[in-house]
Amino acid sequence: MAQVITDEKMVDEVLERGVEQIFPDKKTLKEKMMSGERIRLYCGYDPTAPSLHIGNAVTINKLSQFQKLGHEVIFLIGDFTCMIGDPTDKLATRKKMTREEILENAKGYQKQAEGYLKFDGENPAQIMYNSEWNDKLTFKELIELSSNFTVGQMIQRDMFQKRMAEEKPIYLHEFLYPLTQGYDSVAMNVDLEIGGNDQMFNMLAGRTLQKNINNKEKFVLTLKLLADETGKKMGKSEGNAVFLDQTPQDMYGAVMSWTDGTIAVGFEMATNISMKEVKEIEEALKDEKNNPRDLKMKLAYEMVKINYGEEAANLAQDNFIRTVQKKEVPDEVASIEASIETSIVELMMKEGLAGSNSEAKRKIEQGGVSLNGEIIKDIQTKISKEMNGKILKVGKREFRKIVVE
């Protein structure tokens, strides 16, 4: 059994760093943690996509901080809730997923989370699947669960309000999402749930149920969303998403495409460098003399280091400097075989460098395709003997070494 650390400074940092709100309040949770009691906490992840993203990483990072203090961490995979689809942030009902798709997506989650959270050694995090108990719920039990909430409470929810205002449909089963997520708290009998601030409603439903059913106080800790001062979020729709299964190079590059305003908060939420350093970075960012790019490079480096280790971080950084800043060819370029007389367009298609012939042609016409630095202008260009060993570049970051057969 792991020893629970009750160092006040450390407890404070865990309860403050990146934290938006704590329910019912920070003081009570702190007292509980300072008492030396080992608390049981979790955060849930719905496997709607094959990869976790940076937003998930922030909560996983928070879980790991509790883990380091010796608390019991559960990494919950929402294979059941996922079938309903969380209405949070969704203007439209999510399409239903099959169990197969869901489990396929969930496969990589542990590996992707490992950069932050330990699943072995002392005090390992446990992985649970919420289908384990939700599958077994009977209709009768579901009715009993539902009776803990009123329709009024459900439709209060901002997202539902918005949908009603826009005359968009709300399906009955969407009301069950907070219910089932809430029931997770009861089934696992946890003391604390953490999640992004947008998950507050769902997490509080669990607080209500845990109180009503197990007569236990469940704490809820919400984290700030990773966003810049204008509220611009990181995410897919913003085009700057970072996924945990990206290659080190791509991850590094994706971080580099964040807006400058996200640098400090990125360090605070997604890395584990000390808060002292985070403050120093904040100060440095205010100084005109410093180039924010350099601090962002440090952030990108840290992110890759956490997920892939120091060596990969160095390589990713070198790669970025080389290909993006100096516009040179990277150290390692994948070779591709090409037979004489096949067209460049055909080759690009075969290599997945273009989604269609039209796209390949467009890229050539727009000057995005080059061979050893020489822009290919003619879409009719065919592979010739002289091209052997030359580097084909498509767009900013795709490099292939041609091996003529």
Place this chain on the structure above:
RNA sequence: GGGUCGGUGGCAGAGUGGUCAAAUGCAUCAGACUGUAAAUCUGACGCCGCAAGGCUUCGGGGGUUCGACUCCCUCCCGGCCCA
């Protein structure tokens, strides 16, 4: 059950008989620039084709018409109001 409005490209959302492969915004891609793969600017953005042009697409099916995203019939789905 009745009334009424609606279902358009990855998303949001215009378009009401030819000028529509379908405005605009977001996302995406390419280029320029830069302090970065940021911001900004320029261009592209269904598929095939060097091109001319062709093919497929506006909930499904059928019809009217020289011609339909646009009109008619029918079916499916949704919002709102009434019951």
